[in-house]
Amino acid sequence: MIKLLSVAIVAALFLESHQWIPIGPTDPEDPVCWTDWFDRDNPSGSGDWELLKDLKKEIHGNICEYPLHIKVVTTDTMTPAISTGQTFYTFHPTQGFVCRNKDQSKDMCRDYKVSFLCPCRLVEP
Ligand SMILES: [Ca+2]
Incomplete structure (x- = not known):
């Protein structure tokens, strides 16, 4: 039983660190929405x-000033950036994402796209 419990805890920790995205308490009066992919x-x-x-400049404010979260995937296979094994220079909700070719041990960066979590009222449909 103890062993089973510890396996469950390890599994929960694994899921938490790799998939579960904390977005904090959400106010039902002010729900949050993911933007389109950019x-x-x-x-x-x-x-x-x-x-x-740069994204805000080019798409004219479709993204809120202070996103709560960022998700990044490859454009071709939708592989999460964290699963590619590549090294990232910037990976931050309010800064965005940068993968520099010179930081990679082999090959160049894959092509990534990003989406931001914002209050729904600040995300245009
Ligand atoms: Ca890209």
Whole structure:
């Protein structure tokens, strides 16, 4: 029984660290929504640059000023960035995402797209 319990705890910790995304207490009066996916850059230059300020500039404010969370996946297979084994320069809700080619041990960055979690009222449909 103890062993079974410890397996369950390990499994729960694994799920928590890899999949469960804490978004804090949500106010039913002010629900949160994920934005569309954004992909403004390709990794062919110095890397894949998906910074929030650049995205906001180019899509004219469809993203809130202070996103609560960011999710990043590859554009081709929708693989979560954290599962690619690549090294990231920036991976932050209010800054955005940057993968620099020079930080990779082999190959160049994959092409990523990003989505932000914002109050629904600040996410245009
Ligand atoms: Ca990209």
